[in-house]
Amino acid sequence: xxxxxxxxxxxxxxxxxxxxxxxxxxxxxxxxxxxxxxxxxxxxxxxxxxxxxxxxxxxxxxxxxxxxxxxxxxxxxxxxxxxxxxxxxxxxxxxxxxxxxxxxxxxxxxxxxxxxxxxxxxxxxxxxxxxxxxxxxxxxxxxxxxxxxxxxxxxxxxxxxxxxxxxxxxxxxxxxxxxxxxxxxxxxxxxxxxxxxxxxxxxxxxxxxxxxxxxxxxxxxxxxxxxxxxxxxxxxxxxxxxxxxxxxxxxxxxxxxxxxxxxxxxxxxxxxxxxxxxxxxxxxxxxxxxxxxxxxxxxxxxxxxxxxxxxxxxxxxxxxxxxxxxxxxxxxxxxxxxxxxxxxxxxxxxxxxxxxxxxxxxxxxxxxxxxxxxxxxxxxxxxx
Ligand SMILES: NC(=O)C1=CN([C@@H]2O[C@H](COP(=O)(O)OP(=O)(O)OC[C@H]3O[C@@H](n4cnc5c(N)ncnc54)[C@H](OP(=O)(O)O)[C@@H]3O)[C@@H](O)[C@H]2O)C=CC1
Ligand SMILES: CC(=O)[C@@H](O)[C@H](O)COP(=O)(O)O
Ligand SMILES: [Mn+2]
Numbered sequence: 001x002x003x004x005x006x007x008x009x010x011x012x013x014x015x016x017x018x019x020x021x022x023x024x025x026x027x028x029x030x031x032x033x034x035x036x037x038x039x040x041x042x043x044x045x046x047x048x049x050x051x052x053x054x055x056x057x058x059x060x061x062x063x064x065x066x067x068x069x070x071x072x073x074x075x076x077x078x079x080x081x082x083x084x085x086x087x088x089x090x091x092x093x094x095x096x097x098x099x100x101x102x103x104x105x106x107x108x109x110x111x112x113x114x115x116x117x118x119x120x121x122x123x124x125x126x127x128x129x130x131x132x133x134x135x136x137x138x139x140x141x142x143x144x145x146x147x148x149x150x151x152x153x154x155x156x157x158x159x160x161x162x163x164x165x166x167x168x169x170x171x172x173x174x175x176x177x178x179x180x181x182x183x184x185x186x187x188x189x190x191x192x193x194x195x196x197x198x199x200x201x202x203x204x205x206x207x208x209x210x211x212x213x214x215x216x217x218x219x220x221x222x223x224x225x226x227x228x229x230x231x232x233x234x235x236x237x238x239x240x241x242x243x244x245x246x247x248x249x250x251x252x253x254x255x256x257x258x259x260x261x262x263x264x265x266x267x268x269x270x271x272x273x274x275x276x277x278x279x280x281x282x283x284x285x286x287x288x289x290x291x292x293x294x295x296x297x298x299x300x301x302x303x304x305x306x307x308x309x310x311x312x313x314x315x316x317x318x319x320x321x322x323x324x325x326x327x328x329x330x331x332x333x334x335x336x337x338x339x340x341x342x343x344x345x346x347x348x349x350x351x352x353x354x355x356x357x358x359x360x361x362x363x364x365x366x367x368x369x370x371x372x373x374x375x376x377x378x379x380x381x382x383x384x
Pocket of ligand 1: 007008009010011012013014034035036037038039056057058084098099100101102104122123124125148149150201202203204205206207265
């Protein structure tokens, strides 16, 4: 039995994680759940999964949830960052599944690692802003970081225990997003509703916008560097619109391994929770004859400058990736609130990176400070 705590149980990954648990009650037990403010859904999840703890980041929502829980349900309601940290460090859990969105997941993830909990990691922003720190803490505490992101789960499965030194290139596949094949001119006036329409995956709003700008792939390049210990020039991106090959690894002897499957996040979630074993399931099986054609093309960096900016940030090192991530989080939010245009996202990210004084080997405190700086820098230039 794997005992799980979930950061972000009400989101796209969180609810799919609960579906995996629902289908495998003998293998998985949910001990704690959490969200920012979705109390109605949390209450439903409490009634179905009977966790011992719930953490609600927003204090008012936590009070609201407390008042909604029937007297016959015994559960501890926690709140704020302390609540998230508490459910990440529980004695009663084996693994923390991080399905929270944004770099707010960093501190609870580090707390879990320090308490020797394995991490099933969907929250890529954590590695983008503090990959070095997170991976070295995981090594120090002998903790596994099990990728949930579909591409990284694919690479992890392709590696199957092979040493990093045997990797020549990691080939990350990208769907190309809703604007594949468009020019910059075509996208100048694009709206958030158009950007939110991902061709293959149903995901949360932030990652959907990231997929539309190809920043998601940029964040995934950085995530791959830290998870698999490779250099930036060992990671390639290829656009594969069908999202059937989830990623590939080319080894030093030119052999290429790929992992394929129908686009369904429950598979990488289940794999991370079952590792090193596999769990039988009823998920849709791949019908290659029906799919018939798998295609590949180069990403267009003129139409999608975010991917190029992410590579450059990774190459520059220091704290540039943390700044890239924080600026992107603010700008995606502004775009979702109709306050800025599609190309303002890369434009203001570049302005923020240009103004940044990078720090080598940053501590957690440095990263949190830089996050604050980047957010206020972007907000200031937007109000000018
Ligand atoms: N969706 C997908 O298919 C994939 C997602 N990922 C990654 O997984 C992560 C989650 O994505 P996704 O599930 O799509 O996102 P969603 O927006 O659907 O869900 C986000 C979850 O995080 C919670 N949350 C947000 N802010 C806070 C906070 N301050 N404190 C506590 N909880 C908070 C939300 O709670 P509330 O409901 O209250 O707002 C919600 O439960 C992201 O990092 C994303 O990049 C990676 C690969 C695929
Ligand atoms: C399902 C998943 O892992 C997402 O990160 C997905 O990869 C988004 O698709 P693209 O970024 O390739 O459009
Ligand atoms: Mn992905």
